[in-house]
Amino acid sequence: MMKKLYATRMSTIPKSFIREILKVTEDPNVISFAGGLPNPQFFPVKEIAATISEVLAGDDVSALQYSTTEGYGPLREYIAQRYRDKKGLDISADQILITNGSQQGLDLIGKVFIGKGDAVAIERPAYLGAIQAFSVYEPMFCPVPLLEDGIDIGSLKDVFGRYCIRLFHTVINFQNPSGISYSQNKREELAELLGRHDTVVVEDDPYGELRFVGAAPQSMRNWLDGRAVLLGSFSKTIAPGLRLGWICAGREIMDRLVVAKQASDLHSNSLCQRIVHRYLVNNDVDKHIATIIAAYKKQRDAMMTAIEANFPREVSFTRPEGGMFLWITLPERLSSLELFDRAIEEKVAFVPGTPFFVDRGGENNMRLNYSNSDEDRINEGIRRLGKIMKNLLAG
Amino acid sequence: MMKKLYATRMSTIPKSFIREILKVTEDPNVISFAGGLPNPQFFPVKEIAATISEVLAGDDVSALQYSTTEGYGPLREYIAQRYRDKKGLDISADQILITNGSQQGLDLIGKVFIGKGDAVAIERPAYLGAIQAFSVYEPMFCPVPLLEDGIDIGSLKDVFGRYCIRLFHTVINFQNPSGISYSQNKREELAELLGRHDTVVVEDDPYGELRFVGAAPQSMRNWLDGRAVLLGSFSKTIAPGLRLGWICAGREIMDRLVVAKQASDLHSNSLCQRIVHRYLVNNDVDKHIATIIAAYKKQRDAMMTAIEANFPREVSFTRPEGGMFLWITLPERLSSLELFDRAIEEKVAFVPGTPFFVDRGGENNMRLNYSNSDEDRINEGIRRLGKIMKNLLAG
Numbered sequence: 001m002m003k004k005l006y007a008t009r010m011s012t013i014p015k016s017f018i019r020e021i022l023k024v025t026e027d028p029n030v031i032s033f034a035g036g037l038p039n040p041q042f043f044p045v046k047e048i049a050a051t052i053s054e055v056l057a058g059d060d061v062s063a064l065q066y067s068t069t070e071g072y073g074p075l076r077e078y079i080a081q082r083y084r085d086k087k088g089l090d091i092s093a094d095q096i097l098i099t100n101g102s103q104q105g106l107d108l109i110g111k112v113f114i115g116k117g118d119a120v121a122i123e124r125p126a127y128l129g130a131i132q133a134f135s136v137y138e139p140m141f142c143p144v145p146l147l148e149d150g151i152d153i154g155s156l157k158d159v160f161g162r163y164c165i166r167l168f169h170t171v172i173n174f175q176n177p178s179g180i181s182y183s184q185n186k187r188e189e190l191a192e193l194l195g196r197h198d199t200v201v202v203e204d205d206p207y208g209e210l211r212f213v214g215a216a217p218q219s220m221r222n223w224l225d226g227r228a229v230l231l232g233s234f235s236k237t238i239a240p241g242l243r244l245g246w247i248c249a250g251r252e253i254m255d256r257l258v259v260a261k262q263a264s265d266l267h268s269n270s271l272c273q274r275i276v277h278r279y280l281v282n283n284d285v286d287k288h289i290a291t292i293i294a295a296y297k298k299q300r301d302a303m304m305t306a307i308e309a310n311f312p313r314e315v316s317f318t319r320p321e322g323g324m325f326l327w328i329t330l331p332e333r334l335s336s337l338e339l340f341d342r343a344i345e346e347k348v349a350f351v352p353g354t355p356f357f358v359d360r361g362g363e364n365n366m367r368l369n370y371s372n373s374d375e376d377r378i379n380e381g382i383r384r385l386g387k388i389m390k391n392l393l394a395g
Numbered sequence: 396m397m398k399k400l401y402a403t404r405m406s407t408i409p410k411s412f413i414r415e416i417l418k419v420t421e422d423p424n425v426i427s428f429a430g431g432l433p434n435p436q437f438f439p440v441k442e443i444a445a446t447i448s449e450v451l452a453g454d455d456v457s458a459l460q461y462s463t464t465e466g467y468g469p470l471r472e473y474i475a476q477r478y479r480d481k482k483g484l485d486i487s488a489d490q491i492l493i494t495n496g497s498q499q500g501l502d503l504i505g506k507v508f509i510g511k512g513d514a515v516a517i518e519r520p521a522y523l524g525a526i527q528a529f530s531v532y533e534p535m536f537c538p539v540p541l542l543e544d545g546i547d548i549g550s551l552k553d554v555f556g557r558y559c560i561r562l563f564h565t566v567i568n569f570q571n572p573s574g575i576s577y578s579q580n581k582r583e584e585l586a587e588l589l590g591r592h593d594t595v596v597v598e599d600d601p602y603g604e605l606r607f608v609g610a611a612p613q614s615m616r617n618w619l620d621g622r623a624v625l626l627g628s629f630s631k632t633i634a635p636g637l638r639l640g641w642i643c644a645g646r647e648i649m650d651r652l653v654v655a656k657q658a659s660d661l662h663s664n665s666l667c668q669r670i671v672h673r674y675l676v677n678n679d680v681d682k683h684i685a686t687i688i689a690a691y692k693k694q695r696d697a698m699m700t701a702i703e704a705n706f707p708r709e710v711s712f713t714r715p716e717g718g719m720f721l722w723i724t725l726p727e728r729l730s731s732l733e734l735f736d737r738a739i740e741e742k743v744a745f746v747p748g749t750p751f752f753v754d755r756g757g758e759n760n761m762r763l764n765y766s767n768s769d770e771d772r773i774n775e776g777i778r779r780l781g782k783i784m785k786n787l788l789a790g
Contacts (some may be wrong), residue, residue, distance in 0.1 A: 049451040049546060052444055064634035064637065065432065066430075066630075085463070100663075104660040114402055115402040118402070136506055241460050242666055263498075263531050266498045269664045271637055342425070346509070383666065
């Protein structure tokens with residue numbers, strides 16, 4: 001009735017194909033490799049429940065009152081300390097802003113940096129949540145191909161040569177959807193290139209703690225300091241339902257992010273910020289993460305083994321060093337959308353590649369999640385997918 | 396270093412004077428009428444703590460997992476049911492979107508409706524949070540004066556005559572900052588006017604349940620149906636630290652709000668949605684609200700009595716029928732900013748009128764909050780303010 005009433009930006013935000021798919025996969029008989037859900041068997045339910053008596057004990061009711069936009073001080077300090085301890089980064093608590101998961105971090109970055117028509121470099125394929133969050137601010141996306149060791153520096157140079165790039169967004173470790181990670185060498189090249197331009201790099205790192213093999217390369221912040229804005233999340237290490245993540249940024253950018261956060265929702269949930277902080281203080285988080293890593297690695301291994309045994313030889317796939325996703329490349333004559341329709345009939349779900357591309361692309365790609373399925377379901381689901389692929393190729 | 400990197404909208408968002416003032420008022424010796432804080436003595440701390448064992452009991456870990464963007468089904472149904480029971484509105488759960496407090500509701504409305512330069516009618520004075528949230532989307536604000544019984548219909552007509560007004564935002568009950576409420580008659584006139592234009596009315600109602608006297612007039616939704624978008628909040632009836640509110644809108648608008656919410660932060664805190672729902676189901680909420688009302692009414696009465704006894708005769712003030720704020724109009728030669736500086740010296744804080752105006756105005760106004768002070772502090776604070784006013788007028 002009132003189409004003309006809506007802002008133009010509403011026509012540019014892609015609806016999440018993934019969330020639509022998730023409705024199909026609510027059927028427990030469907031083997032779903034579609035979502036990006038962490039495995040709930042590792043949610044520290046009892047430990048979280050146990051924090052409430054501490055958080056709501058005594059006369060201090062500040063867990064329930066309005067609070068500062070920046071977030072709960074001790075939680076910010078914990079995050080900063082972990083950056084110092086684990087990554088050797090010189091980060092203080094006042095450089096941490098608590099957000100509602102990384103997704104809100106992306107929205108706030110869009111608010112602060114992206115004006116209509118501004119050039120924003122993203123990975124190709126890109127994290128869908130970033131495409132959605134940034135689309136609200138109507139940028140011109142410049143997708144830059146990912147190689148096996150990170151962004152294609154040559155293509156990125158081209159893009160920098162042609163446009164005034166306002167920011168570059170990267171999921172630097174175990175990328176969603178591709179599973180690939182930037183090598184140390186690639187990061188150095190990237191730092192060298194970005195150092196010559198007035199660009200912010202958004203290092204979106206929700207999966208970084210879930211490394212199965214190898215040593216973690218350095219954060220872009222090592223080279224770029226305040227021009228590297230880091231996003232982190234408790235969704236994959238504790239639980240996503242708490243909706244808590246953070247932005248780590250230098251003082252100047254932080255001031256603006258705080259204004260944007262205040263306008264967005266005043267501050268993040270006070271109660272859950274304290275719950276998460278108490279959980280972190282009371283428990284051995286590294287041990288907890290090690291448990292998740294061991295399980296996900298096993299699931300990844302099971303999926304890679306099953307793929308090798310069941311998928312046609314022409315199908316290739318990435319071998320992620322961590323995280324939650326594998327990325328499949330099908331032979332050109334095999335459409336992932338057609339495969340998807342057939343797979344749903346056989347009660348297996350995945351995400352076709354297309355939503356991860358802002359230009360055309362992804363018709364021959366698919367994203368497989370292994371974090372939220374056990375080995376039996378992985379074996380059975382991959383077996384079914386392989387059979388459908390072979391049938392489609394034969395037909 | 397990188398000023399040109401920021402989006403232009405960042406220069407249009409006003410920083411919250413109020414949140415700056417709150418830093419001054421962290422000193423417990425300051426009598427603060429500045430914040431908009433509910434009185435924490437009514438936070439149902441024990442009742443909330445008691446819900447956790449139910450919410451995190453058994454095998455259901457959905458309180459900690461990713462969830463639907465729209466929100467927790469039973470909570471949405473509870474809210475819809477309350478609209479049906481208390482206001483006789485025909486609202487179903489699928490017309491409710493759970494948000495991070497009303498503030499996020501305002502941000503989502505800005506995302507969906509406001510394009511750069513679009514005309515948005517607001518009250519004069521206006522709710523500061525709405526000014527901030529909407530400013531991100533760079534509207535042209537059209538402030539319309541408030542009278543004692545609601546918006547000045549004549550001025551609103553003028554504004555509608557001159558501009559294509561995309562939306563009109565009103566805090567319809569016990570407005571922040573003025574304390575005034577729209578009469579039933581005024582609502583009918585407003586409905587008649589809005590019915591002739593393609594405009595959305597945002598009925599922002601965080602205080603509506605806190606009515607001390609009189610019967611509640613009808614919601615604009617009675618007349619305007621899907622074109623009235625209602626915002627509600629648990630911040631003033633349960634606790635603001637949980638950051639939970641909602642938008643109630645018709646199907647067509649809801650579809651777009653859900654896309655905007657998804658892009659903003661996927662969904663609101665799953666754990667706290669369940670905590671609030673459990674709290675609502677397990678407790679007599681109306682009785683709880685009646686306790687808050689009785690206390691706030693006493694505090695309002697104390698403040699009005701103290702004002703009459705202490706402020707100069709030329710000072711006028713609103714007599715709110717509910718909510719948390721009084722609005723003071725000083726004689727023209729008395730600046731509320733000057734008064735503010737003197738008051739801080741005497742350890743009393745309030746909010747001068749200026750931040751509530753997008754055009755010039757408010758120099759002779761001040762907002763006083765009575766919900767978060769006991770009668771002794773109200774008496775002492777108002778006494779000090781009266782003394783300063785008299786000194787300034789004499790000097």
